[in-house]
Amino acid sequence: MKTVIMAGGRGTRIASVNSEVPKPMIPIAGKPILEWQIECLRRQGLTEVILVVGYLGHIIREYFGDGSRFGVSVSYVTEEEPLGTAGALYLLKDTLAGDDFLLLCGDIIFDVDFSRFLTYHRQRGGVATLLTHPNSHPYDSGIIEADESGRITGWLHKEEKRLWYRNRVNAGIHLFSDRILSRFTCLKKTDLDREVLKPLIPEGTLYAYDSPEYVKDMGTPDRYYAVTRDIESGLVEAKNLAHTQRAVFLDRDGTINRYVGFLRDIDDFTLLPKAAEAVRLINESGLLAIVVTNQPVIARGEVTIAELEAIHRKMETLLGAEGAYLDAVYYCPHHPDSGFAGEIPALKINCDCRKPKPGLLLRAARDYHIDLSRSYMIGDGDNDMAAGKAAGCTVARIGEQGDADFAGDSLFSCVQQILKEMSK
16 A cells, blocks of 8 residues: 655744754654654555655655665655645556555654554545544644544534534544545645545545544644654654553543533533643543543433533533543443433443443443553542442542542542552
8 A cells, every 4th residue: 555645845833943944854853754754654564655745855855765775665746836735646646546545744743553544444435534533722623523433524624613522633644545536637736625525525435533543743843842752752652552552531520520410401511620631631641531421311311412422522622622632432321220201211221331330441442452450440439430440440539539549639639649650
């Protein structure tokens, strides 16, 4: 499978770091961004690389040559004039025909398990699959909306009005069927997102592959220095899902948001003090932040799935406004007891996912390659502690310690203790 890297960016916002080279050649932790990308590809057997160059492209050509010095084969396409984020694909129609191909932005640092990504893409059979992920600044990012199957249903650009939204953004890593090439009928400047990908949404052929793996752009000096720290600490490589992950599982009500009994009204959802700061600390540590919550209001017929998902979008929006994000949210919609007006009989079952059973944690562990024995569960109730213990996690209770491994007076306090323990 071939990989196309769009490497023609000028990098005007990051010029204060280095204005002498094209953006993908800005050195980070001793190597150009492009070299980090190519090394990640090579380690996974993706050795056919096509670099689309433009501004100061000769610097890229002189550095990488034919790629043999880096264990790959590199060829080049030169934009004589800027062709946007996708126009150069017209020049590659014959080269890319006959197989899926990977398209990357040349200004991102990533470490992704591409075999998982490719399997997902081929199972869906779409024309295109985007790698999406949460980030610490969703309020100024384009937001991707998808259904349970991963099919993309909406795309909000950063200038478009939004209220509550799931923190999932396009990471700049794309897998394409060669069917996409029919969209390029002439050589012209083309916007990949707006002119090529968004039109696939009503056709039902655009998918999202959601991943907690490390993908960050070099758009600003602050992000540049943050990524440098993450490379040097080993965080970038560790987040690749080929490696086992560690997680902090979080109860929702009374842990992240104020407890109001059965939460039925989105207006009653408010974050607890310092909850966002606590989640942000988890994010920065490299552990996954995953919510696992019982929601019997679904089975009782008091809240619809759509209403619950709206509440969770509000939760992600409020966290994102403070630079924090959740890697996943799992909920149990079941309730074993009958006798409620409007209840949903099919959900009135004794399931394996309702805490104190560990089903939600076990499902997350399968999805994200999590080592439960090195992970944590934080909650405010006996069911949280029992589920965490049954899954093999270290458990922390908000409030009195009881039979928990340790306790704190808030989510923030519990997270601080986890990070202190990890640093030993």
